[in-house]
Amino acid sequence: MQQQVYHSRDIQAWEQRWFSKQNSSYGLMQQVALTIALKLQKKIESLQIKHIAIWCGSGNNAGDGYCVATFLKQWGYQVDVFAAKLGDSKDLQQAYAYALQNDVRIHEGFEINQIYDCHIDALFGIGLNRQLDEHWQNIIDQYNQQSGLKIAIDIPSGLNANTGQPLPVAIKANITYTVLGRKAGLYTGQGKEYTGDVNVITLIPVDEELPILAKLTDKKICLPSRQAFGHKGSYGHVLVVGGHKDMGGAVIMAAEAAFAAGAGKVTVVCDARHHTSILSRAPNIMLRDINVLDTEHIQVLLDQVDAVCFGMGLGRDEWAEKQYQLWYPLIRHTSDLEVVLDADALWFLAQTPNQLDQHIYATPHSGEAAKLLACSVQEVESDRISAIRALQLKYAGQWVLKGSGSLILENELWICTQGNAGMGTGGMGDVLAGMIASLKAQFHEHITLHDIVTLHAQAGDVLAESGQRGLQAQNMSHAIYKVVNR
Template sequence: MHQQVYHSYDIQAWEQRWFAHQNSSYGLMQQVAWSVLQRLIALFKEHNISTIAVCCGQGNNAGDGYLLAKYLKQHGFTVDIYAAELGTSQDLQSAHKEAQAENIKIVSGFNFQKKYDCVVDALFGIGLNRELDEKWQNVIYNINEHKALKVAIDIPSGLQANTGQPLPCAVKADYTFTVLALKAGLFTGKAKEYTGVIETISLIPKDSELHAVAQLAPTNITLPTRKAFGHKGSYGHVLVVGGHAEMGGAVIMAAESAFAAGAGKVTVVCHKNHHVAILSRAPNIMLKDINSLSINDIQELLSQMDAICFGMGLGRDEWAKMQYQAWFDLILNSNLHVVLDADALWFLAENPQQMSDKVFLTPHPGEAAKLLNCQITDVENDRIKAIHSLKEKYSGQWLLKGSGSLILENNKLWICTAGNAGMGTGGMGDILSGLAASLKAQFDEEIALHDIVTLHAIAGDELAKDGMHGLQAFEMSKAIYKVINN
C-alpha cells in the first residue's frame, strides 16, 4: 500500500467525525504529546540532549506543546516553555494548567533566556492559511537562529499544510512529527527546506469518508529482467527531435540518457550543425537532418519508432514554429509514447490541443504558467491545483517538475520524494525526457510515469553523493545506468 497524503481540511473533518463519536479531544491531545515523547526520548539520547525549550502558540498545537513539556519534565529533562498569550480553548487551558502543575518555567514571549539543546515548535498547526505578521515572523527567525536541534509538532510553523509554501517564512525543523496523517504540504513546493525527517503520529483509525489527495511515489523500483535472447530490436527505438541550429546540447543529453536507460536504438533528428558533435560523443546514435525531411519522411520515420521525445532545444523563432507545425500533429496521431518538453510546451501553449493518454507533458513551473496563462507564483502557490488545471485544459499525463515533483497519471496524483537541489541545473529536463521515452519504449505500460520520475530523481541523488554544488546534467547518464541496473 502506497503512503497516502491528505488535504488539511479533510484531516480536520476526519478529526471532528472522531470527536462526534464521543471520543475526547483532550484525550487525543494527550496521546499526541505522549507519542511524540516516546520518539524524542530515543532521539535525545542519540544527540545527548538534556535542555529543551518548548515554544507554544495560541491554538491546539500549543496544547500539544504544553503537555509534551509536562511529560519531558516528568522524564527528567530540563524544560522551559516560551508562550504566546493563552487562547480560550478549554483543552489548551487544561494543558497549560498541567504544565504549571509540574513547576515548569513559562516565559511570556519568545526571547530565549539561555541556550538550549533542542527547541520544540508548537506555535501553529495545519490550519494556518494567512501570511504571518511581522511579530510572528520575528519569532520564527529567532527560533531558526537558535543553535539547537529543532523539532516541529504536526508541521513546521509558517509552512502552509497543502501547498508547501512558507507564509512567508517557516521554522526549519530537523524532525517533524506530523499528527494523524501525512499532509501534501510536507512534500511539495518549498517543504523540503523546512521539514527535515518526517514521522507520522497515527492515533485514530481512518474512516470511509477520508480520501487521499495524493500518494507518495515508491522508491523501490524494479524493472523487468532482460531476456537472454534479446537483441537491439527487442528494447525499443527512441526518436529525439529538437536541436535548433544554435542549441544542440539538449538533444545530445536526451539521446545519451535514452541509451543509458537501456534503449536498443536511438535516432536524433536535429539541425545538421550538431551531427559531428553528437557522433564524437556517442557514435551509436543514428542521425537525420531535420531540414531535409519531408512530411512523408517524417511519417515513415515515426512508423519505425516506439517512443519519441520532442521539443528539447527546438527554439521559439519562426524556424522552430515551422518545425513544430510540421511534426506535432503527425506525432499526436502516431500512437507512439510521446514525451513533450521545453519548446514544444511553449508552442502548445500558443495553440492548445487535447492530448491522448500516451502523451506525457513535463513542464517546470515557468512552462506550466505559460500553459495556463497565469503567473509562476500562481503555479507555485498551489502546485496541486495547477497540475489538475493542466490536465483539465489539455488532457494527457502530466509531470509538474520542481522540489516534490507532482505526477498526475491516469487521474491519480503522485508526489516524488527523491531528488535534491543540485539537480536545479540546465539540461536535467532533457535527461528526464530521454529517460522517459526510453523506458516507455522498452516497457510500455509495465512502467509508470511516477516510477520514471523517481528513477531520474534517484539518479540525481546518486550523482550528488559527492556534493550538490556544480552537479552537471551531462554526467547523469552514468548515474542512470547505475540506478537502472540496481
C-alpha cells in the same frame, strides 16, 4: 503499500468525525504528545540534550506543546515553555493547567536569555493559511537563529500545510512529527527546505470518508530482467526531435539518457551542424537532418519508432514554429506512439492548445506551466497541486510538474520525494524526457510515469553522493545506468 497524503481540511474533518463518536479530543492531544515525547526521548539521550525550550502559540498545536513539556518534565528533563497569550480552546487550557501542576516553567513571550540544546515548535498547526504579520515573522526568525536540535510538531510553523509555501517565513526543523497523516506541503513546493526528517504519528483508524489527495512514489523500483535472446529491436527505438542550429546540447543529453535507461536504438533528428559533435560523443546514436525531412519522410520515420521526445532545444523562432507545425500533428496522430512533450514543444502547445491522449506525457517546469495556463510563475508555485490539475483539465494527457517534490498526474496524483537541489541545473529536464521515452518504449503501460520520475530522481541522488554543488546533466548517464540495473 504506498504512503498516502491528505489535505489539511480533510485531516481536520476526520478528527471531528472521530470526536463525534465520543472519543476525547484532549485524550488524543495527550496521546499525540506522549508519542512524540517517547520518540524525542531516544533522540535526547543519543545527543545528550539537557535543556529543552518549547515554543507555544495560542491554539491546539500549543496544547500539544504543553503536554510534551509535561511528559518531559515528569521524566526528569529541564524544560522551559515560552508562550503566547492563551487561547480559548478548552483542550489548550487543560493542557496548560496540567503543565503548571507539574511545575513546568512557563514564560510569557519569547525572550530567550539562555542556550537550549533543543527547541520544539508548537506555535501554529495545520490550519494556518494566512500571511504572518511582522510580530510572528520576528518570532519565527528568532527561533531559526537558535542553536541546537529543532523539532516541529505537526508542521513547521509558518509553512502552508497544503502547498509547501512559507507564509512568508517558516520554522526550519531537523525533525517534523506530523500528526495523524501526511500533508502535501511537507513534500512539495518549498516544504523540504523546512521539514527535515518527517515522522508520522498515526493514532486513530482511517475512516472511509477520508479522501486521499496524493500518494508518495515508491522508492524501490525493480525493472524486469532482460530475456537472454533479446536484441536491439526488443528494447524500443526512441526518436529525439529538436536541436535548433544554435542549441545542440539538449538533444544529445536526451538521447544519451534514453540509451542509458536501456533503449535498444536511438535516433536524433536535429540541425545537421550538430551531427559531428553528437557522433564524437556517442557514436551509437543514429542521425537525421531535420531540415531535409518532409511530411512523407517524417511519417515513415515515426512508423519505425516506439517513442518520441519532442521539443528539446527546438527554439521559439520562426524556423522552430514551422518545425512544430510540421511535426506535431504527425506525432500526435501516429497510433501506439509514446510521446514526450518538453521544453519548446510546450511553448508552442500553449500557443495552440489541444487535447492530448493518454500516451502523451508533458513535462513542464513552473515557468512552462505558467505559459500553458496563462498565469504567472508565482501563481503556479503558490499552489503546485492546483496547477497540475488545471493542466490536465485543460489539455488532458499525463503530466509532470518538475521541481522540488515533483508532481506526477496520471490517473492519480503522485509526489516524488527523492532527488536533490543539485539537480536544479540546465539539461536535467532533457535527461528526464529521454528517460521517459526510453522506458515507455521498452515497457509501455507496464511502467508508470511516476516510477520513471522516481528513477530520474534516484539517478540525481547517485550523482550527488559526493556533493550537490556543480552537478551537470551531461554526467547523468552513468547514474541512470546504475539505478535501472539495481
